[in-house]
Amino acid sequence: MSVLNALWQAILVLFGGTFLALVYKGIDRKLAAQMQGRIGPPIRQPFLDVGKLLVKETVVPRTAVRWAFNLMPFLALIAAGTVLLYLPIGPFRPVLSGYGDVIVVLYLLAVPAVAMALGGFASGSPFGVVGAQRELVMLMSYEFPLAVVVVALAWRVAGLGVGPAFSLATLAANPLWAQVGPLGVLGLVLLFLVLLVVTPAELSKIPFDIPEAETEIAGGLMVEYSGVNLALFYLADALKTVAMAALVVALFIPYGIAAPLGISGVGGQILDLAFFLVKVFCVMFAAVTTVRVAFARLKVDQIARGFWIPLTAVAAAGLLLLVLDKAVVG
Amino acid sequence: MGELAKAFEIPIGPVHPALKEPIRFTFRVEGERIVGVDIKPGFAHRGIEFMGLHRNLVQVLYLAERICGICSISHPVALVQAVENAAGIEVPPRAQYIRVIVAELERIHSHLLWAGVAAHELGFDTLLHLTWKVRERVLDILEELTGNRVNYAIPIYGGVRRDITPEQYPRVQEMIRYYRGLFEELCDRFLNDASVEARTRDVGVLEPDEAEALCAVGPTARASGLRKDVRQDWPYLVYGDLGIKAITPEDYGTEPRGDVYDRIVVRLLEVAQSIDIIERCLEEMPEGEITFIPKIPALLAQLKKAEGEGIGRHEAPRGEVIHYVRLEAGKEEPVVWKVKAPTYSNLMSWYPMFEDQEIADIPIVAASIDPCMCCMDRVHLVRGGREELVWKEELLKLSREKTRKMALGNG
Numbered sequence: 222m223s224v225l226n227a228l229w230q231a232i233l234v235l236f237g238g239t240f241l242a243l244v245y246k247g248i249d250r251k252l253a254a255q256m257q258g259r260i261g262p263p264i265r266q267p268f269l270d271v272g273k274l275l276v277k278e279t280v281v282p283r284t285a286v287r288w289a290f291n292l293m294p295f296l297a298l299i300a301a302g303t304v305l306l307y308l309p310i311g312p313f314r315p316v317l318s319g320y321g322d323v324i325v326v327l328y329l330l331a332v333p334a335v336a337m338a339l340g341g342f343a344s345g346s347p348f349g350v351v352g353a354q355r356e357l358v359m360l361m362s363y364e365f366p367l368a369v370v371v372v373a374l375a376w377r378v379a380g381l382g383v384g385p386a387f388s389l390a391t392l393a394a395n396p397l398w399a400q401v402g403p404l405g406v407l408g409l410v411l412l413f414l415v416l417l418v419v420t421p422a423e424l425s426k427i428p429f430d431i432p433e434a435e436t437e438i439a440g441g442l443m444v445e446y447s448g449v450n451l452a453l454f455y456l457a458d459a460l461k462t463v464a465m466a467a468l469v470v471a472l473f474i475p476y477g478i479a480a481p482l483g484i485s486g487v488g489g490q491i492l493d494l495a496f497f498l499v500k501v502f503c504v505m506f507a508a509v510t511t512v513r514v515a516f517a518r519l520k521v522d523q524i525a526r527g528f529w530i531p532l533t534a535v536a537a538a539g540l541l542l543l544v545l546d547k548a549v550v551g
Numbered sequence: 552m553g554e555l556a557k558a559f560e561i562p563i564g565p566v567h568p569a570l571k572e573p574i575r576f577t578f579r580v581e582g583e584r585i586v587g588v589d590i591k592p593g594f595a596h597r598g599i600e601f602m603g604l605h606r607n608l609v610q611v612l613y614l615a616e617r618i619c620g621i622c623s624i625s626h627p628v629a630l631v632q633a634v635e636n637a638a639g640i641e642v643p644p645r646a647q648y649i650r651v652i653v654a655e656l657e658r659i660h661s662h663l664l665w666a667g668v669a670a671h672e673l674g675f676d677t678l679l680h681l682t683w684k685v686r687e688r689v690l691d692i693l694e695e696l697t698g699n700r701v702n703y704a705i706p707i708y709g710g711v712r713r714d715i716t717p718e719q720y721p722r723v724q725e726m727i728r729y730y731r732g733l734f735e736e737l738c739d740r741f742l743n744d745a746s747v748e749a750r751t752r753d754v755g756v757l758e759p760d761e762a763e764a765l766c767a768v769g770p771t772a773r774a775s776g777l778r779k780d781v782r783q784d785w786p787y788l789v790y791g792d793l794g795i796k797a798i799t800p801e802d803y804g805t806e807p808r809g810d811v812y813d814r815i816v817v818r819l820l821e822v823a824q825s826i827d828i829i830e831r832c833l834e835e836m837p838e839g840e841i842t843f844i845p846k847i848p849a850l851l852a853q854l855k856k857a858e859g860e861g862i863g864r865h866e867a868p869r870g871e872v873i874h875y876v877r878l879e880a881g882k883e884e885p886v887v888w889k890v891k892a893p894t895y896s897n898l899m900s901w902y903p904m905f906e907d908q909e910i911a912d913i914p915i916v917a918a919s920i921d922p923c924m925c926c927m928d929r930v931h932l933v934r935g936g937r938e939e940l941v942w943k944e945e946l947l948k949l950s951r952e953k954t955r956k957m958a959l960g961n962g
């Protein structure tokens with residue numbers, strides 16, 4: 222693969238991904254509104270929002286640390302975009318496959334959160350600082366169960382001896398469901414559920430939207446951001462949502478429908494890509510849209526306690542079941 | 552860490568998404584924990600009492616109605632009672648029933664509004680939209696009966712301004728059935744929801760003795776287990792005949808803990824209670840006159856002759872509201888008009904409630920007393936463009952000076 226080729230692919234994935242992320246955000250808002258008995262904004266509203274923000278004045282508070290305050294939105298967007306390049310998009314291998322594995326993806330997913338927290342600290346607003354503290358506590362809460370899930374899957378794939386274990390391409394190419402026995406399936410189900418719970422937390426959506434918590438700290442980390450900076454965070458959030466859903470798909474439901482239907486060539490690839498987009502949407506709908514209309518916002522200590530003990534225990538149980546299964550199946 | 556954390560102050564308000572009306576809290580926090588709070592009201596002071604002293608009593612009624620948009624029957628009901636007291640006017644029974652019906656309709660709409668706001672403060676917008684959707688029904692009935700969704704313009708000195716016609720009875724009864732059918736579901740959504748319970752149980756606790764000492768009123772006091780309700784303790788209008796009992800969480804079958812959850816319980820049960828009251832009123836309401844003096848000029852002439860003072864009290868959705876008026880013969884306007892809104896009594900209960908809570912609890916605890924700043928604000932001192940703090944002695948001195956100036960006729 223030549224460098225130029227990779228560059229074109231990357232540009233295609235980034236622009237396509239951004240477009241898609243905004244469309245999905247629009248659908249998410251529309252569906253959430255419908256579930257709440259509201260009419261909701263038109264699907265294209267996120268595009269209008271970004272367009273409007275880009276022409277608005279970008280205010281930097283006098284008390285802010287200017288360079289950090291302005292840098293963090295870019296960092297968040299770049300990290301969120303880079304994650305997309307490491308994820309298999311339907312039938313296509315990741316653009317950067319071979320240059321990093323699922324561990325890099327985990328770190329990259331944490332970068333927007335850290336960037337938002339640093340931006341909040343740099344904004345010099347008490348609301349921003351409280352939001353930043355909460356974001357960091359959240360980060361520490363959900364990273365551990367998330368890491369357990371990923372390590373469990375990678376460890377099991379390593380046992381199959383089919384390629385580099387931590388590579389997302391390998392994980393996606395070898396769905397574990399068919400490789401393990403009944404105990405393993407149970408373990409995988411547990412891990413899948415843990416990942417679905419972690420997803421809205423990773424994305425700071427209700428009931429885990431405490432770093433922003435509009436009614437409590439008036440937008441928290443985002444409170445001082447405006448104009449272009451806010452647009453960049455908005456895009457980063459949309460991209461991260463799609464990336465997180467795509468990660469769930471890659472880890473647990475990487476199946477295509479073209480091969481079973483016996484369609485090959487370009488048609489099959491298009492069909493698989495469409496199916497992939499549907500899967501990403503379903504994950505987003507299940508883990509973000511329905512969850513955020515069904516709960517009240519929790520408190521940071523409730524989340525930390527819930528993630529550290531019960532959720533981690535469930536993830537560990539899943540891991541244990543996979544280990545037992547390997548001992549049984551061999 | 553310690554020093555840094557201790558120095559942290561979070562200002563909430565006067566403009567903040569958690570606040571529906573302006574007030575300023577300054578919280579001192581350690582991490583997420585609140586260690587101190589300073590409350591500064593006074594941003595919504597409009598001088599309504601002062602304006603009232605320069606208008607005739609019917610015009611004052613319009614002002615009283617506009618003290619608060621949500622209690623827009625509570626203030627007029629208290630005012631007309633005060634004036635009727637002072638002038639010795641008898642109110643026909645049918646008019647008393649109509650006042651009670653509209654007052655209870657207002658309680659339903661106010662409590663549902665509050666429940667929606669509480670859900671929003673918890674970040675549970677789905678519940679907000681559900682509650683406010685069902686609230687539309689009572690607003691429709693209020694519009695049907697009074698002509699307005701807010702500011703009903705129903706009480707007048709000596710009676711009410713509109714009768715309830717026989718055609719309207721079925722519509723009100725239909726509304727009663729609608730809310731009865733809905734009540735179970737509403738209770739279930741609020742009281743059996745795990746995330747609501749996690750956010751409201753043992754949050755913002757007000758102990759019964761604190762509630763007693765701080766003179767809390769309304770649902771705030773009742774949620775702490777005090778059976779305190781003007782309708783029960785000092786019956787007025789026809790409330791005495793209806794046999795109202797103050798509602799506490801015990802009626803829901805739980806020990807009162809005085810937390811936010813209990814305040815939700817009390818308000819939801821009061822919605823059911825109001826529905827029962829309205830139903831009974833519709834059945835028992837006698838035929839007859841609805842005003843003492845139907846013609847406004849004749850009424851004004853009668854009131855101009857009146858001399859004396861009167862107090863009117865009413866159990867508003869938020870608690871006890873008191874109006875005091877003093878009338879002098881030969882004067883169309885009241886000589887003194889003093890309003891005490893429920894929030895004024897409940898304000899102090901914020902201090903024990905906020906103690907040792909988390910930042911995340913601020914919105915719901917603040918909202919839990921259902922504060923109404925525009926009802927309550929009496930004073931805002933700006934001297935030479937700067938704000939100052941005035942202590943009791945100086946305030947007393949200032950107000951005496953002002954009264955003296957007004958008595959001399961150049962206030």
